[in-house]
Amino acid sequence: MKQSLKVISLLLSLALLFGMLASCGTDTAEEQTAADRSAISDTINVYTALEDDIIQAYLVSFYEKYPNIEIKITRDATGTIVSKLIAEKDNPIADVVWGTAVTSILSLGDYDLIEPYDPEGIERVLPQFKDKMTPARWVGIEVPEGAMVVDRKALEAKGLAVPTGFDDLIKPEYKGLIQAPDPTISGTGLLILSGILQLKGEEAGWEYLDALNKNIDQFPPSGSKPAKNVDAGETAIGLSMGYRCVKLAQENPDLEVVFPVEGCPWDVEANLLIKKPVIKEAAKLFLDWAISDPALEACRVEYPIVATGGNGTVPEGYNQDPVLNLSDKIDLYAMAAGRDSFFTDFTEKYLAPRGADA
Amino acid sequence: MPKANPRGNTAQKLLIWGAVLWFALFLLVPLFTLFSKVFQDKGGAFIGLENFRSYFATPSLVLSIGHSFEVSIWSMGIAVVLAFLFAYGLARCKIPCKNVLKNIALLPLFVPTMVHAMGLISIFGRAGIVTRELGLDIGIYGKTGIIMAEIFYVFPQAFLILTIALESADFRLYEAAAVMGSGPIRTFFRVTLPGAKYGLMNAAFVCFTLCFTDFGAPQVIGGNYAVLSTDVYKQVVGQQNMPMGSVVGVILTLPAIAAFFANRFSHRKGAAEEISSKAIAFRIQKQPLRDMIYTCFMGLSDLLILFLFAAVFATAFSYKWPQNMAFSLRHFDFDAKLINGGSSSFMYSLLLCTGTALLGTIIVFITAYLTEKTRPLAPVRSSLRFCSMLPMALPGLVIGLSYIMFFNKTDFSFFGLSIPNPLHGLYRTVLIMILSNIVHMFAVTYVTATTSLKKLDKAYEDAAESMAVPPWKLFLRVTVPLSLTAVIEVATYFFVNAMITVSAIVFLYTPDNKPAALAILNMDDNADYAAASAMSICLLGMNLAARLGFDALKKRLAIKHESSNKAAPVKQVG
Structure with missing residues (x-):
């Protein structure tokens, strides 16, 4: 009797413990009512794929403007952020998505997660950097472009010239010297390699990729790795985001950044409002702020191309006004729509045979 | 056979049902929530086995099954043999500084597998120290790299299991063997190995499945050698294809079922290796030659591990490894x-x-x-x-995803009935x-x-x-x-x-x-x-x-x- 009592009391206390922990864990947005619409004291959950080290700098002007709104940042790689949003779709936690690739977040529309919203000042955003629908499902803040970073010294040692664009990369002499991000896992890889299909057209694009694949040494599973691997001496030519290439070249004099003469493929880092039962006013204020001048100027420190365009100057490390480097053939909607079949085709044509040979 | 204690049985029964509840709530139902996605398309509509059909119709995905087995079997085989020798040295030989040797060998346990792979790249990558100094490129990216990283990862796990198994032998068996004139080799195969059988099998299962489900090392060093775990990651994180991610997840769990049956089989036959309450602790006897060989082997294993960690330290503390090796704390x-x-x-x-x-x-x-x-x-x-x-057999990714899907649900609907999820409050805690x-x-x-x-x-x-x-x-x-x-x-x-x-x-x-x-x-x-x-x-x-x-x-x-x-x-x- 005594011991079963003890066991029962143990079980009871365990149950109590769970109950307590369960009850103190809830912090959802139910308290929000229409009455405190004007009040700007609130907490919002912001999901973003922006780099860790630049988020705080971006947020400075927000906190100046809205000192009573608390921003909770969930930062992760683009894919993780999007899959987290999809996994939480029945009960969304995020209030807004901030600075995450359009080609990836457009799919959130399939899960009915997007609440169209025109933030204040949307007319200043260049048409190619915001949604074509009104009200807008997404609005861009900055534009990452695909470029390459080259180890000039390593190429010189082999008697090779620095390539000027994509067409040079398929020359046989560069065989085994090039890395590009695996587009089936990296947003950067997707923007560059599926961007090439747009640059060259579907059919010629695949022919080009066939030839490029023969010269590619490896498709590493992250957007930064090809560039970093050039910097580390692991490979000679790396396809990656322009600003990352520029940053590495500024620290390593052996490196040179090449903006392909054919034009750079690009994507847009965009914001959107999450559709949920209660949409907080603070979330809209955040989206308004996110395309305001102070916010975009902060973006410009890292990404020279922001949604309102360049500022007419040539940033350090760039060849010209970076907006001019962008290809005019990029169709983000086609890229987003063709994403799944691109994954399949790319895997079957290039990734699987590589795995099989290894 | 003494009579069962009825009161004890009631308490035990309660506890057993409690354990069932624990597994139901925190393992089975979340998994079920995730795996039900297997039969749905991305929008959540039921499509039967269509996802499996398209999985097996995609050669690149099927290829990964073989890859996963290949790297896991190699890693398991090598790691278990090395770990057995190491554990034998620890448990059965007279060796100086045993604790130091053991603790160094445990180091790989304390960092993520991604780090083992990064260390290997610092050593064997194209710009790695061995490759540059010796001009020897072993082609670390791919299968070789994964297997090497996994061996570092599972070696400590294996030798911990084996040390426990070897330490708790009954010395009377060895005395009996000696009395009956059994030589060392015969004693090893007739007494030592059977005594450690359960530990060996456990170690093999642990190694195999840890390698099978690890995604850190293949992610860093795998190049384009795809394995099942990186496929889950790729499907879920790269392509947000939850149904296909779940399909790969299901395929990943199959070895667990195999492990379970093998384990139960060995358990049924393993009653003899229980230590009786009259057992005598193993007494280590001095054998200079054997002890020296084991000391060398263990020292060498430790040196390899230290070499890997030295590479990690060098990368962390130099301004920019390997080009600029000046000391720097900037990465901290x-x-x-x-x-x-x-x-x-x-x-x-x-x-x-x-x-x-x-x-x-x-x-x-x-x-x-x-x-x-x-x-x-x-x-x-x-x-x-x-x-x-x-x-x-469950990759962390699968557990995490199943948790998010189960605990974030506010209610469940069965045939039109809506039941609130009592555990929803746990989410985000x-x-x-x-x-x-x-x-x-x-x-x-x-x-x-x-x-x-x-x-x-x-x-x-x-x-x-x-x-x-x-x-x-x-x-x-x-x-x-x-x-x-x-x-x-x-x-x-x-x-x-x-x-x-x-x-x-x-x-x-x-x-x-x-x-x-x-x-x-x-x-x-x-x-x-x-x-x-x-x-x-x-x-x-x-x-x-x-x-x-x-x-x-x-x-x-x-x-x-x-x-x-x-x-x-x-x-x-x-």
């Missing part, structure tokens, strides 16, 4: 690199690890006790055993991360616990029953004290792994509580190996401190126990 400036990073995240990691170790050890030992040492509800206990082994960690690491700790419990003579239970000593008293007074080494081992395992695991919690963390290890994943994603190495060194430091603490605790408890309870069989020299 986490606050500048990370949002929610720095000191607060280390505190958070500490909370997470302590919680996981405490709660995890209790749950694991109770479960192991229930499955191994109680009699009622045999079929239920058997399914508990299955549930305990199942997490071994520390506790859910702790629970996911416990489930994620359940199998290995459970194996450690059962290996140790199996060695305890059933005579204790029989004696307790006939003397009407309640089972909980036996559990606390005899079972736990006799399994003290394993208890501390389990707690340590939970602690250090909670420190370095990212895959299970990457979907569960919130901005307010982000553990430090997640930073390594982000740093790997940014290809910032130097910062990742620096972060790993900090985690290593915290884990080593914890390990030392646990060891000190173990010593204190062991001394206390020795003075208060002389009945321990291994101490009882007959």
